[in-house]
Amino acid sequence: MPDRSFLSWPFFEDRHRDLSARLEEWCADLSVDHSDIDAACRKLVADLGSAGFLEHTGGTLDVRTLCLIRETLARQDGLADFAFAMQGLGTGAISLFGRPDQKDAWLPQTRTGKAISAFALTEPQSGSDVANSTMTATRDGDDYVLNGEKTWISNGGIADVYTLFARTGEGPGAKGLSAFIVPADLPGFEVVERLQVMAPHPLATLRFTDVRIPASAMLGNPGEGFKVAMGVLDVFRSTVAAAALGFARRALDEALARVGSRQVQGAALIDLQMVQGHIADMALDVDAAALLTYRAAWTKDAGAPRVSREAAMAKLYSTDHAQQVIDKAVQLFGGDGVRVGMKVEELYRDIRALRIYEGASDVQRVVIARQTMGAFQKGG
Incomplete structure (x- = not known):
């Protein structure tokens, strides 16, 4: 339970x-x-x-x-x-x-499941450095013309609509990006590669060759793409922490069931102090991750304009420590822990990507450090 x-x-x-x-x-x-x-x-x-x-x-x-x-x-x-x-x-x-x-x-x-959506931000060369995106959206009359590639796009190949970010040139770096709504059935759009990963998901590299979209497809104003992207991630980064928390809770439940039913040399595994120590560490990590995750979510819902620090802390801690909780569960299962078809083996593969997507762990450390130092310099 x-x-x-x-x-x-x-x-x-x-x-x-x-x-x-x-x-x-x-x-x-x-x-x-x-x-x-x-x-x-x-x-x-x-x-x-x-x-x-x-x-x-x-x-x-x-x-x-x-x-x-x-x-x-x-x-x-x-x-x-x-x-x-x-x-x-x-x-x-x-x-x-x-x-x-x-x-x-x-x-x-x-919202009814009749159309599948995707978020097309990452590019082959820029990765997490959104400001260095190179895909272009060139104004041509009442339209924009898209050229470039996106990669590691979740739902790539099955999505009906993409929120896409491209350089429109209002300024250098982050100041020159804009966001667009791009249906998947436009001429010039193609899926050039389906990406296979350790925990299978629909992932793809997308190419846009002279894809024409109306100017009315832009989200917000020209040059606000970085603001749009960060606004979205500010909401959804906490939910990545929540997913990691779900994986960790399942790993703890699986471990508890395992050690409660297995015996070693006539004694239940759960009676061994070393095993109890592992269970204690797992329970501590789960509760700490939950507190950070729901603090970030509550803070945003309470009206905070940005929760960059709180969300970064939640994502960093929850994903990194869920990995540790799951690893302990695998260890407690022994050989069965790495057997294909076992839930803990599945969790072991599931968790790893969460420490990378929507801002890798080291990126979150940079966010936390900058936010913390900035608050200190302002005196609070």
Whole structure:
């Protein structure tokens, strides 16, 4: 039985507890076929939409709700968490910065699971350095013409719509980027490579060759792309921490069941002090990650304009320490821990990417350091 005592913390309201209970009930019947990842993701999006849970991915974004859903889904199945998360991230810019007509065009489709969305930011050369993006959007009359490549794009190849960032040249670096809504069926758009990773997800490298979009497809104003991207990540970075927390909780549950049922030399594993020490460390990491994650989410929901420091702390701690919790679980399982088909082996593969995407761990350290030093220099 997963620990749900954290729901009594003051971060949450009754609506969050009710949602959590409904999602737990829905997850009881969740079964994901991983043999065809694209088909599984399409089905998950459709099912999450039919059940009403995708309603929370568009419009007014409540970060605590997003985190609770991601944590719960991740505890059940990593691909289910992925399918939900990408619907939010993919249209987050539309929710936060879109005009009414842009919201009306896309959010009803993504929130019901009728359209799959994606967030196209990373490029082959720039990686996490968004300000050095080189993809161009050149103004031509009433249109923009897109040229360049994006890579490591989640839902690449199955998405119906992409939030895409390109250089429009209003200034150097971050000042010259703009954001656009780009449907996937435009001439000149192609998927040039599907990327295979250790925990399979739909990932792709995309190429745009003279792709023409109307100027009305821009999100916000010219040159505001970096602001849009950071605004979206400021909301969704905390949810990555929540997904890691879900993986860690599942690993702890699996470990507890294992050591409670196994014996070594006539004694239950759980009675060994060294094993108890591992369990204590895992429980501590889970609760610390939960506190950081839901502090960041609550702070954003309470009206803070930015939560860069809080979200960075949550993502860094939760992802790094979830890796440690899962590693301990694998160790407690012994040889079975690395056997394909075991849940802890699956978790071991699932967690690793979270320490890289939406800002790698070392990037989060830079954010935390800058925010902390800046606050000190301002005297508070």
